[in-house]
Amino acid sequence: MHTVAILVLDDVVPFDMAAPFQAFDWTRLPDGRSPYRVRLCAEQPDVRTRGLALRIDRGLDALRDADTIIVPGRSDESGPPSGRVLDALRQAAVAGTRIASVCVGAFVLAEAGLLDGLRATTHWFAAEELARRYPRVEVQPDVLYVDNGQILTSAGAAAGLDMCLHMIRGDLGSAVAAHAARMCVVPLEREGGQAQFIVHEHPPVPRGSGLEPVLEWIEDQLAGEITLAAMAAHSGMSERTFSRRFREQTGTTPLQWVLRARVRRAQYLLENSEHPVERIARQAGFGSPTAFRERFRRVVGTTPFAYRAAFRARPARPSAASPDRG
Template sequence: MTNVVAVVGGRAAAFELGVVCQAFGLDRSDDTAGLPSYDFAVCSPDPGPVMTTSGFPIQVDHGLDRIAEADLITVPAWPEMDRAAPPLLLESLRGAAGRGARVLSVCTGAFLLAESGLLDGRRATTHWQFTDRLAERYPEVKVDSDVLYVEDGPVITSAGAAAGIDACLHLVRQEHGAATANALARRMVMPAHRSGGQAQFIEMPMPTPAAEDGLSDLIDWMQANLDQPLTVDALASRAAMSPRTFARRFKAATGTTAHRWLLDQRLQLAEELLERTDLTVDAVAGRAGFGSADTLRHHFAARRGVGPATHRRTFRSA
């Protein structure tokens, strides 16, 4: 994946476009972390000045012919979701997917993909405010309102703007491996992987653990001791809480359970070790806190769809 384009219409969603630009649109050819650079452009059915939803214009120099060159077509939200899209744009999206390009939408960008027919029969998501509308308007789409992003074939759809970052990091991980995705996440001051789904944001936002929660230091300690047998009772004792209080506060602070958080962190560590070291699968399992290679294989296959050895062959750097 070397060529990326962002598609905007009569109006552009400034923040969502910025998300895509941050992930794929910066020249990182001289980056000491070895982050990838892409041939990136913004295109529109009507090139020229395009007004953003924030009230300032941007200059778009490329037309829809730019889509025909791209390996990845991104739709960073689609503010005009209640208006019919230009037929040539819909045709261009279908043509790109037909030749094997990948397509990624952020937030309401899913409405444009649904209108083009690319989501027919596929799982997809959008911002929780609009999932019911998407399902009602396009009954052929299998709308999943609980996820931050979902990949179905060559199409990735994501929820609100921040979930677009999650989706972009997921794609970078697939294309370049865990180490590159983690380095990019650190550069963006983002977690490389967020657990849970967007349902946690409907009633209240997910707070960041604060020092007064009694969990911030503990979570840092957990991150540094993933190879240890970290039970809920032991963690609760370390946090000077009852197991029930600890479980409640941990979920409130992170949006997930301690068990799920540990599993995600251990899988992420295992990915990095498989890609960057010569450790055996048994040694990786021990270092990442799974205890045995069989346990690692079970969780790796359940979450990633492949075994550790296959992942290593796919993503191992030369």
């Protein structure tokens, strides 16, 4: 029997802990036997979570006998993991134990040095911070999970469930994994390379950089044509100087900045308007619907139609008990 140890740290996010527990605990072989033994373990018996108080019977020693260790995410206010936790994870890695993280649990693996030189992901909201803190990690912010063999990382709780089903499929085959997916009431088809739905924030622009006026001008001109020459002229610089200073200040090129600004406007319109895709393509400055669909998919990782279906704001329906009195 394969032992899965879920390492519960202080301020653990309950959903991130529940997803792997559910996936492995509900897995069954064709004869009905359970192939996995799921264990919760922690450094201290009493663990704080968001809204829950947990008492964990097993300590860090349980990691020594585990075949797989999963580290769930923690709240934003969490401090760094203790040296004992990091040492236990390093020892498990040296022993060849499979180690995975859910959501911002990737920060724990990175702190232990287990992601150095590897590809990794986390929730898109925290990806930039993960890359900043741990430059030796190749952060991929736009995928559901990354499998490096021994070390795996996933995005949010739902992506963590996808990752667990991926591991089950690798361990026991597609039929067993499909049954586990049905028990979890989720599809089995989502692959790790499928993109997260991401709100693409612009890189911060330092105050006093001199770029603020041209960035405001870009926002006002998104529906029209914006060329490098026009941006440089508006800034009062040559194209070469403007491009160099823009990259130095923002970490990206002027045209990439424009593309992301257009994608953000399109995201807003898809979420908050009934406009057809053809109109949104014009309003966001993509020219044609074909160009809009291709570039939106390349940046966001899904189609405008799928994005709207997932995120369009819907007005609340008045309840029978509280009718709309107009």
